[in-house]
Each structure stands twice: as structure tokens, then as C-alpha cells.
Amino acid sequence: MSGCEKAPGCDTGGSSRRSFMAGLIGAGVLSVAPGVTLYRFAEAKEAGGAVTSAVRWGMLIDTTKCETGCTDCITACNDEHGLTSKGRPRTDAQWIRKIDARDKKTGKQWSLPMMCQHCAEPPCVDVCPTGASFKRADGIVLVDKHICIGCRYCMMACPYKARSFIHEDLENQKSYSPRGKGVVEGCTLCVHRVDAGRRPACVDACRAAGHNAMMFGDINDPDSEISKRLSHFPATAIRADLGLDPGVRYQGI
Amino acid sequence: MIRGLPVLVVMTCLAGAAAADTWVPVPFIPKGKGEACVRDVAFMRTQHMELLVHQRDATVHRGVRPKDSRLPACLECHAVAGKAGKPVTYKDPKHFCRSCHDYASVKIDCFSCHNSVPDPSEVAHQ
Amino acid sequence: MKSIRYGTLAMGRRRFWAMLAGAATIAGVGLLAAGSMEHQGHWITGMDNQIVWGLPHVFAVFLIVAASGALNVASMGSVFGRTAYKSLARLSGLLTIALLVGGLSVLVLDLGRPDRLIVAMTTYNFRSIFAWNIFLYTGLVIVVAVYLWVQMTHRLRRFQGAAGVVALVWRLTLTTGTGLIFGMLVAREAYDAAVMAPLFIAMSLAFGMALFIPALLALQDGPLDDALLSRMARLLGIFVAATLYFVAVQHLVNLYAAEHIGVERFILADGGIITGLFWVGQILLGGIVPLVLLLVGTITPLRVVIACGLIVLGGFAQVYVIIIGGQAYPLELFPGAVETSSFFDGQIASYRPSLHELALGIGGCGVAVLIALIGLRALPLLPAPAALREAAE
Numbered sequence: 001m002s003g004c005e006k007a008p009g010c011d012t013g014g015s016s017r018r019s020f021m022a023g024l025i026g027a028g029v030l031s032v033a034p035g036v037t038l039y040r041f042a043e044a045k046e047a048g049g050a051v052t053s054a055v056r057w058g059m060l061i062d063t064t065k066c067e068t069g070c071t072d073c074i075t076a077c078n079d080e081h082g083l084t085s086k087g088r089p090r091t092d093a094q095w096i097r098k099i100d101a102r103d104k105k106t107g108k109q110w111s112l113p114m115m116c117q118h119c120a121e122p123p124c125v126d127v128c129p130t131g132a133s134f135k136r137a138d139g140i141v142l143v144d145k146h147i148c149i150g151c152r153y154c155m156m157a158c159p160y161k162a163r164s165f166i167h168e169d170l171e172n173q174k175s176y177s178p179r180g181k182g183v184v185e186g187c188t189l190c191v192h193r194v195d196a197g198r199r200p201a202c203v204d205a206c207r208a209a210g211h212n213a214m215m216f217g218d219i220n221d222p223d224s225e226i227s228k229r230l231s232h233f234p235a236t237a238i239r240a241d242l243g244l245d246p247g248v249r250y251q252g253i
Numbered sequence: 254m255i256r257g258l259p260v261l262v263v264m265t266c267l268a269g270a271a272a273a274d275t276w277v278p279v280p281f282i283p284k285g286k287g288e289a290c291v292r293d294v295a296f297m298r299t300q301h302m303e304l305l306v307h308q309r310d311a312t313v314h315r316g317v318r319p320k321d322s323r324l325p326a327c328l329e330c331h332a333v334a335g336k337a338g339k340p341v342t343y344k345d346p347k348h349f350c351r352s353c354h355d356y357a358s359v360k361i362d363c364f365s366c367h368n369s370v371p372d373p374s375e376v377a378h379q
Numbered sequence: 380m381k382s383i384r385y386g387t388l389a390m391g392r393r394r395f396w397a398m399l400a401g402a403a404t405i406a407g408v409g410l411l412a413a414g415s416m417e418h419q420g421h422w423i424t425g426m427d428n429q430i431v432w433g434l435p436h437v438f439a440v441f442l443i444v445a446a447s448g449a450l451n452v453a454s455m456g457s458v459f460g461r462t463a464y465k466s467l468a469r470l471s472g473l474l475t476i477a478l479l480v481g482g483l484s485v486l487v488l489d490l491g492r493p494d495r496l497i498v499a500m501t502t503y504n505f506r507s508i509f510a511w512n513i514f515l516y517t518g519l520v521i522v523v524a525v526y527l528w529v530q531m532t533h534r535l536r537r538f539q540g541a542a543g544v545v546a547l548v549w550r551l552t553l554t555t556g557t558g559l560i561f562g563m564l565v566a567r568e569a570y571d572a573a574v575m576a577p578l579f580i581a582m583s584l585a586f587g588m589a590l591f592i593p594a595l596l597a598l599q600d601g602p603l604d605d606a607l608l609s610r611m612a613r614l615l616g617i618f619v620a621a622t623l624y625f626v627a628v629q630h631l632v633n634l635y636a637a638e639h640i641g642v643e644r645f646i647l648a649d650g651g652i653i654t655g656l657f658w659v660g661q662i663l664l665g666g667i668v669p670l671v672l673l674l675v676g677t678i679t680p681l682r683v684v685i686a687c688g689l690i691v692l693g694g695f696a697q698v699y700v701i702i703i704g705g706q707a708y709p710l711e712l713f714p715g716a717v718e719t720s721s722f723f724d725g726q727i728a729s730y731r732p733s734l735h736e737l738a739l740g741i742g743g744c745g746v747a748v749l750i751a752l753i754g755l756r757a758l759p760l761l762p763a764p765a766a767l768r769e770a771a772e
Contacts, residue, residue, distance in 0.1 A: 049317045049319070050316060050317050089721070090427035094428070098721070099718055100719050101719075103713075103715060125504075127508070128504055129499060129513055130502045130503070131502060144310075148492065150491015150495075151490055152491070155428070156431055156566070156706070157565075157566055159565065161428075161724070164428050165431065166491075169365070169419075175324070175371070180367075181420045181491070182490075183491055239712060253713070362494075
């Protein structure tokens with residue numbers, strides 16, 4: 001339930017908000033819950049529009065609903081960001097990929113999408129010499145391509161091999177996803193969509209196709225659908241022993 | 254006679270300048286669409302980098318997205334039509350940014366990553 | 380103490396200019412290769428999204444590590460008071476600068492955006508060991524330059540000791556930082572080890588000395604004193620032994636832990652060229668054979684030069700195994716499972732270096748030789764032979 005009301009940067013218009021709040025102030029004396037909503041709404045974005053750490057964006061992937069061979073999320077991501085193949089798989093950018101795994105002893109198989117895990121303690125942010133790899137206040141880990149020097153140290157440091165280096169000149173970039181030769185990039189959790197109150201393209205594509213394997217939301221909000229699911233069903237982080245506290249969790253592995 | 258020569262040369266140049274409209278080549282800056290830009294000409298002439306650099310850092314690092322400071326919006330209004338009415342890219346000298354930057358000989362780096370024409374398939378992202 | 384006389388490089392003009400032109404050509408070819416990489420993009424190289432750092436980084440790390448070790452001769456003279464080495468301090472300092480700048484030029488030219496070098500030198504994320512290294516590398520050039528200046532200026536002689544200590548501490552920090560570039564990466568099985576810091580210190584001492592001794596032999600007028608050569612040869616032997624010790628500790632401890640068996644099996648047994656480079660290049664040719672040559676029997680200049688050459692080759696092999704081998708082994712996202720994906724998960728990554736990378740790496744060596752030649756010709760850095768003979772007694 002990551003509708004417009006919960007997302008920062010979503011502007012429903014000043015006057016409707018004022019009348020809403022006026023009604024609440026009357027009712028708010030009588031119950032606690034509207035007060036909590038008030039608090040969350042005001043805290044989610046600062047005056048001036050900056051994101052805050054009141055929100056932490058996360059994803060939950062149910063691998064039992066994820067089929068081997070389905071690549072809807074990958075297609076959606078590539079379309080959204082204009083990631084086209086140059087016919088050289090080893091140097092083509094891949095922001096999200098499907099991993100098919102099979103346990104050697106038991107033979108159990110599973111399939112899941114792997115992308116930047118948006119860790120709370122990202123090693124890529126620690127190692128970047130210029131600070132181009134950074135974590136936004138709301139938990140999204142990004143590359144500031146204006147100051148990236150293309151040293152690829154973050155690619156060495158990422159435990160999930162989430163980052164790609166752009167190996168050639170590019171054209172016809174999407175206006176909301178600028179990318180160019182010589183810098184490093186990775187899954188942005190569709191930050192341009194999230195800031196507009198929408199879900200990442202992969203999550204939307206998975207829902208639209210009816211698989212419903214991917215869920216997105218605010219894991220700091222105990223009332224969000226994703227938080228409720230995380231509190232009821234076991235979910236793990238990949239390479240959890242590294243202690244990175246990723247924002248992406250998986251069920252069924 | 255010799256001392257008077259430089260004075261003579263300068264006077265001739267000034268006379269020539271007075272005769273011509275301008276004696277220094279100036280860039281031809283294509284007019285943008287709409288009534289006015291998001292900032293006035295004086296600001297843009299001297300401080301468009303304020304928007305492009307400092308505002309950009311606020312957008313990337315803090316998620317601040319003022320509606321009038323989006324690069325695609327600038328490109329939309331300042332698109333210059335080329336062949337078949339399609340906007341020209343940065344490769345073409347008629348591109349809006351190049352009209353000044355070629356003249357001032359200041360190389361810019363934006364369009365190795367950013368598209369230099371408005372993206373027609375773009376869903377309106379505010 | 381008698382004051383030592385120093386001179387500039389006494390090479391015939393024609394020979395000097397020929398060598399200069401040769402080094403400049405090599406450096407120029409490297410520059411062209413880098414220009415091509417920058418213009419077309421890195422797809423023309425053998426590096427990709429799996430093997431992210433390749434041959435240029437092998438050259439760069441080797442040169443930088445050797446640079447730090449080359450300064451050891453000066454440290455032994457000024458900080459540790461071994462008079463035999465005092466007269467060699469200036470040459471040591473110049474070689475440090477030459478090798479360091481050579482290595483840095485390779486590193487910088489391989490960047491995806493070398494035009495942003497100013498950004499790299501002014502915007503620092505100080506949680507990054509890489510940022511510290513950028514600061515330390517450029518700083519060492521300045522520190523050693525000051526050290527050389529202090530040595531060459533009579534009225535500043537009393538600062539020699541202090542300058543020597545600063546240089547020593549700086550280069551130990553730098554080499555520790557270089558080792559920790561890899562040692563602090565938790566993601567990769569072959570790295571993530573604190574022992575890489577002292578390992579790199581030992582490597583620097585061995586590589587630096589192995590480049591210094593042949594340089595000294597080549598530049599000296601007449602034969603080098605036997606006693607001094609023996610002393611340096613034995614010291615080099617100890618450095619090689621120290622390197623082997625840290626390598627042994629790293630691999631034996633890794634073999635003990637079940638979670639590291641996979642990567643150890645890859646490096647020590649299954650890794651194809653990586654395994655070959657490890658055992659034959661690094662251990663045998665770069666370690667055991669030089670140990671025998673340097674510590675067993677009588678020292679002759681020929682033996683020492685062969686040992687030095689082998690140590691350099693073995694050193695390249697070692698850095699290649701560390702950098703390429705460490706990346707070739709796949710990340711284990713699901714221990715105990717076989718992984719496949721369109722992004723080459725679960726596979727040993729293969730790497731074929733391109734000519735561009737080789738040219739860039741060798742170009743860096745050319746830059747080092749160029750700087751060394753110019754420095755030796757312009758500044759009085761070489762001790763007169765008499766001074767060396769007296770010092771060795």
C-alpha cells in the first residue's frame with residue numbers, strides 16, 4: 001500500500017491538505033492514530049523538499065512466486081532506463097538479473113531477481129574515493145555520476161556484483177536516467193518514480209503481469225504492507241552474515 | 254609622424270565600428286518557447302551554472318526536485334528545430350547550449366550522460 | 380665523517396639521448412593506448428563487469444609497491460644509521476619518485492573519466508582507503524622531493540634525520556594502505572584479510588630492493604664493492620623470505636576455514652593460469668630460487684642480478700594472482716549452491732588482457748625510466764665510487 005499519501009514529494013495541493021488537517025485537529029484530541037499519521041506526513045519530507053530518514057525504502061521478494069525463465073522485471077528495468085545491449089554481454093550494463101540457483105546437496109532449486117540491495121551499511125559507499133557512491137537519507141544507494149571518476153572500486157567492493165561500468169558512448173538516454181561512458185551505475189530503486197510517489201518499474205511490471213512476487217514500501221513504517229509482511233513471514237537478506245542490513249529481503253530461500 | 258600612427262589606426266577602427274552595427278562577432282542565441290524563461294536573462298547569462306550545479310547536487314543527494322529546475326524542461330523550451338522539425342542534438346552547432354558555449358569556447362560535459370533533446374516518450378515525471 | 384661527493388649521470392650524450400628517446404617512446408605509446416581507451420570506452424580492453432581491474436592495475440600496483448620499497452635504502456641510511464647506505468639515499472629517493480609517478484600515471488589514465496582527476500584530488504570521502512591512498516601517493520612524491528632537497532642543500536643537513544623519519548612513516552602508511560585496498564574488501568573471498576597490509580610491506584621491501592640493486596649496478600662507474608653487494612643481497616634474501624612467510628600465513632589460515640576452501644582451491648589447484656602463476660611464478664621463480672641464489676653460497680653480481688630479475692617477474696605474477704585471481708573467483712551469494720545468471724554469476728571469470736592494457740602498463744614503466752634518467756642527469760644524486768668503497772668498510 002505505497003500510495004501517494006505515504007510517498008515524499010507527492011503534492012496533493014495545499015488547500016486540500018489544510019482542510020484535512022483542520023478536520024484532524026478536531027478528531028486528533030480523541031485518538032492517537034491520526035496523530036501518528038500527521039507526524040509521519042510532516043516528517044517524511046522537509047520544507048524545501050529534501051528527503052529524510054523518517055522513511056526507509058525497501059523491497060520484499062517472494063521467491064516462491066518467482067518463476068525460472070520469467071524476466072518481466074528485467075525487461076521493465078531495461079525499458080525504463082534505456083539499457084540497451086551492445087551485443088557484448090560481458091560489458092553490457094545489467095542493473096537487475098535473474099539468478100537461478102540449485103542446492104548441491106538437496107537439489108532444491110530457486111530463482112530470484114538480484115539488484116542493488118540498498119544496504120544500510122553499503123561497502124560501495126565506504127570505498128568510493130570521491131563520495132560519488134552515496135546513500136540518500138531515505139536509504140536509496142545511488143551513484144552521483146557527476147563526480148564519479150570511473151575507478152570501479154565500488155564494483156570490487158559490492159558483495160552482490162550489483163554495479164556495472166559503462167564501457168562505451170551512449171545516445172538517446174532517458175531524460176530521467178542520465179548515463180554516460182566512463183562512470184559506474186546500478187539499480188536506483190527507480191528513485192525518479194519513488195520521488196513522484198510511484199513504485200519501481202520492476203515491481204510494477206511484476207504486479208501488472210500478475211506474479212506479485214515483488215513488493216515495495218517503507219520499511220520504517222510499521223503499518224505499511226511490506227512491514228506487516230516482514231513481521232509475519234520469515235524473510236532473509238542475501239549474505240546476511242556481512243551485517244550490511246540490505247533494504248531488499250527475500251522470502252522462500 | 255610615427256607617434257601619430259597608432260592614434261590614426263585606432264581612430265580608423267573606431268570609425269569603422271561606428272559605421273558597422275557591431276565589430277565584435279556575437280553569438281546568435283535562438284529564442285526559446287513561451288513567454289519567459291524560469292529566470293530572467295541577466296540571471297541566466299551569469300548564473301545558469303547555479304541551477305545546473307548547485308541545484309543539481311540538491312536534487313541528486315537530497316531529492317529536492319523544484320518544478321522549474323528540471324533539465325528536460327529547459328531542453329523542452331529551448332529546443333531548436335532541425336531537419337524535419339526534429340530538435341537538434343548537441344552534435345549540431347545549432348543546439349541552444351552550443352550557440353553560446355562554442356562562442357565562449359567553454360567545453361561542457363553534460364551531454365555525454367544527459368540527452369540533449371527533450372525525450373518524447375517520457376512520462377511526465379514531476 | 381667524511382663528506383660524500385655526488386655527481387650527475389656520466390653517460391655519453393648520444394647514449395643518454397637514445398635512452399631518453401626510447402623511454403619517451405614507450406611512455407608515448409602507453410599514452411596513445413590510454414587515449415584510445417578513453418575515447419572509445421573500455422569495451423576495447425579485456426576488462427569488463429566481471430574482471431573490473433586488469434593488467435594496468437597489476438602494473439600500477441607493482442610500481443607503487445616497488446616505489447615504496449625503493450625508499451628503504453634511504454631509510455636504512457638515515458633512520459637506521461647504517462652508514463653503508465647513507466651515500467645511496469639520494470638515488471633511492473629518485474627511484475621512489477620515478478616508480479611512484481610511473482605507477483600513478485597508469486592508474487590515472489585507466490580511469491573511466493580521467494578528465495575528472497581534479498575532482499579526485501579535491502573531493503575526498505575519507506572513509507575510503509582509496510581516498511587516503513590518493514592523498515598518500517601524491518604526498519609521498521612531495522615528502523621524498525623535500526627529503527632529496529634537504530639532502531642536497533648543505534645548510535639544511537641537520538634536518539636530514541627528521542626528513543628521513545617522515546619519509547619512512549609516510550611510506551609505511553602508504554604501503555599499508557595499498558595492501559588494505561584489497562584487505563578491507565569484505566565482499567571477495569580472496570581479500571578481506573588484515574594480513575594483506577604486512578604482506579604488502581614485505582612485498583614492497585623485496586620489489587624495491589630488487590629494482591634498486593640492478594639500477595645501482597648499471598649506474599655505477601666501475602664494479603661495486605663486494606662487501607656492500609653481499610650485504611644488500613642478503614638483505615634482499617630476508618625480504619623475499621618475509622614475503623613468503625606472509626603468503627604462507629594467509630593461505631594456510633584460509634585453508635583452515637571451511638568458508639574459504641573454495642577460493643583456495645581455485646588459486647592453489649584449479650585456477651589454470653592463476654594456479655600456474657602462483658606456484659611457478661610467485662613461489663618458485665619469485666621466491667625459492669632467489670632465496671637460494673641470495674642466501675646460499677658466494678654472492679656474485681651475476682647471481683644477484685638474476686635473482687633480482689626473478690623477484691621482479693615473481694612480483695608481477697604475485698600481483699596478478701592477487702588482483703585478477705581475486706576477481707575471477709565468483710561471489711558466493713548462496714554457499715553450497717550452484718548459481719547461474721545472465722551476469723555470469725557462479726562462473727570463474729576469464730580474462731584476456733588486450734594490447735591497450737599491456738601498452739598502458741609498459742608505458743608506465745617508460746614514464747618511470749624517463750623520470751629516473753632526467754633526474755640523474757640534472758641532479759647530483761650518484762655517489763662517487765670512492766665514497767661507496769669507504770662507506771662499505
